[in-house]
Amino acid sequence: MRVGVLTGGGDCPGLNAVIRAVVRKGIGVYGFDFVGFRDGWRGPLENSTTPLGIDQVRGILPRGGTVLKSSRTNPFSIDGGVERIKENLAANGVDALVAIGGEDTLGVATRLADLGVDVVGVPKTIDNDLSGTDFTFGFDTAVNIAMEAIDRLHTTAESHHRVLVVEVMGRHAGWIALHAGMAGGANVVLIPEQPFDIGAVCEYVEKRFESHYAPIIVVSEGAVPVEGGDMTLASGEKDAFGHVRLGGIGDRLAGEIEQRTGKEARAVVLGHVQRGGTPTAFDRWLATRFGLHAITAVAEGAFGTMVALRGADIVRVPLVEGTGELKLVRPEEYAEAQVFFG
Numbered sequence: 001m002r003v004g005v006l007t008g009g010g011d012c013p014g015l016n017a018v019i020r021a022v023v024r025k026g027i028g029v030y031g032f033d034f035v036g037f038r039d040g041w042r043g044p045l046e047n048s049t050t051p052l053g054i055d056q057v058r059g060i061l062p063r064g065g066t067v068l069k070s071s072r073t074n075p076f077s078i079d080g081g082v083e084r085i086k087e088n089l090a091a092n093g094v095d096a097l098v099a100i101g102g103e104d105t106l107g108v109a110t111r112l113a114d115l116g117v118d119v120v121g122v123p124k125t126i127d128n129d130l131s132g133t134d135f136t137f138g139f140d141t142a143v144n145i146a147m148e149a150i151d152r153l154h155t156t157a158e159s160h161h162r163v164l165v166v167e168v169m170g171r172h173a174g175w176i177a178l179h180a181g182m183a184g185g186a187n188v189v190l191i192p193e194q195p196f197d198i199g200a201v202c203e204y205v206e207k208r209f210e211s212h213y214a215p216i217i218v219v220s221e222g223a224v225p226v227e228g229g230d231m232t233l234a235s236g237e238k239d240a241f242g243h244v245r246l247g248g249i250g251d252r253l254a255g256e257i258e259q260r261t262g263k264e265a266r267a268v269v270l271g272h273v274q275r276g277g278t279p280t281a282f283d284r285w286l287a288t289r290f291g292l293h294a295i296t297a298v299a300e301g302a303f304g305t306m307v308a309l310r311g312a313d314i315v316r317v318p319l320v321e322g323t324g325e326l327k328l329v330r331p332e333e334y335a336e337a338q339v340f341f342g
Contacts (some may be wrong), residue, residue, distance in 0.1 A: 002033045003298055004094040005052060007066040008040030008105030012124050013279030014137035015062040015068055018100050021291025023057045030299050035092055040101070041108055042073040045081055047088040061284060064277045075108060082115060089117070096298045100124050101322050102136075106306060110319040111302040120297045121306035121319050122290050128276045129173035132322030133308035137287040142169065142274040143179045149270055150184030150216055157214035163205055163257055163265035167250030169274050170220030174329045176274070181218035182337050188215065189337045190253075192222035192330045201253070202260045207342040209263065212232070217257075220251055237255035289314050 005022055007015050019036075024030040036052035037043025050056075050068065060067055075081030088096070096118040099109040102125035109119045123130045128139035140176045146168050157164045168176045168184070174191020181189035187208050196254065208215035250267035258265040279287065286309060293307045293314040308315055308321040 001030070001298070002035065003011060003095045004035050004037050004089065004092065004097045004294070005068065006037040006040055006043050006069045006097070006099055006101075007070050007124070008099065008108070009070060009218050010072075010102070010103035010126070010275060011070055011122070012126055012138035012275055013066065013141040013277065014283040015100060015124065016057075016063045017137070017279065017284050017287035018122055018124075018291040018294070019067065020060055021064070021288045022058040022098055022295045023054065025292050026295040027054060030295070032295070032340075033097075035094060036068045039069045039071040040073050040105065041075050041085070042071045043068075044088050044097075045073060045075050045078070046084075046086045047091065049092060059123045061288075062086065062278050064279060066277075072104065074104070076111060082112070085112070085118065086115075096120070096303065098122065098294050098298065100326045102127075103130065103178075103326070106114045106130075106319060106323045110304075110323055113319055116303075118298075118303040119319075120303060121322060122294050122295050123306055123322055125306060126176065127170055127173050128175040129326045129328070130322050131327040132306055132317045134311065135286065135309050137279070137283040138275060139175065140282040140286075141277070141280045142176050143183065144280055145274050145277070146180035146218075146270055147184045149268070150186060153215075153216055153268060154185070160264070161209070161214055163215050163217065163254065163261075163263050165217045165219060165250045165254045165257070166269045167219050167221055167264060167267060167269045167271075169270075171222040172326055174220040174223070174334075176331055177218045177220040177223075178187060178334065178337055182340070184216070185216070185217045185340070186218040188217040188341050190217065190219040190327055191224040191334065192220050192224065194331070194334055195224050195226045197226050197257050198253070198260070200258055204342045205257055205261055205263060206292075217253065217335060220247055220276060221254055223249055240251065306310065 254265040
């Protein structure tokens with residue numbers, strides 16, 4: 001059997017660990033042959049391939065990013081895109097496909113599976129917002145990077161009696177902000193699931209200064225104020241999946257705080273640093289297990305499925321279950337963080 005592998009969407013620590021596990025087990029246990037498709041769905045769309053074997057996956061376990069590269073290409077937005085993918089898979093002798101990606105990449109995989117393409121999905125997103133799995137790899141790395149930044153910002157904030165607003169990734173789900181904020185001892189955590197009252201935030205800021213400490217506020221990029229419930233956009237342009245580029249809520253919030261309280265406030269935008277660099281031990285472990293189970297699913301003909309973490313077990317779920325709805329922070333989970341506000 002010849003298996004194609006691709007990685008789509010935003011890069012993520014742990015992608016290379018998945019690729020390595022798929023290839024190592026696929027060749028060593030099942031005797032499969034592999035071909036890598038470059039740049040996400042653009043690879044099979046434009047027949048852009050690269051050799052993928054034992055030599056190509058040596059030494060990539062600790063590396064961030066993806067050796068196969070990535071893009072946000074959507075073949076369903078291109079005339080004849082699906083037909084071209086099917087033709088190129090056949091031309092390369094590809095019998096099955098392992099697609100590694102998040103909501104958009106696996107959404108394409110789901111639709112292709114419905115159209116007869118033999119595909120197995122591996123969930124990937126630092127946002128941890130795919131409903132079919134308890135955790136996605138890359139999330140732990142992002143949280144640890146954000147937590148370390150918050151740890152460092154505490155001391156400089158206190159030295160200058162300054163409010164620091166830390167903007168982290170999270171378009172619709174606030175998992176990174178919630179976990180990093182709680183682990184880093186933030187004084188306020190603002191997430192997309194719970195519109196925030198800027199007046200209440202300013203009260204928390206004043207209360208924190210009364211204790212002779214400086215406040216740290218962690219905010220997801222998709223958080224919105226109650227007063228004007230629109231996400232803050234970096235630009236109005238949309239990608240191939242219809243997503244606008246977010247950014248600026250940190251600066252917007254810092255400006256409001258400074259104007260209302262008279263306290264100096266600065267925004268720190270962590271941005272892409274959260275998903276760059278080497279993955280944590282947990283993400284390497286989870287990504288490796290996902291890869292091992294994904295290629296087993298291919299060997300057993302379990303197409304149209306996605307591997308997922310449930311408790312300590314790796315299970316298979318229908319692809320549509322992984323992308324059907326987002327996994328959001330529940331009110332009771334957010335309430336745990338609110339205990340420490342102020």
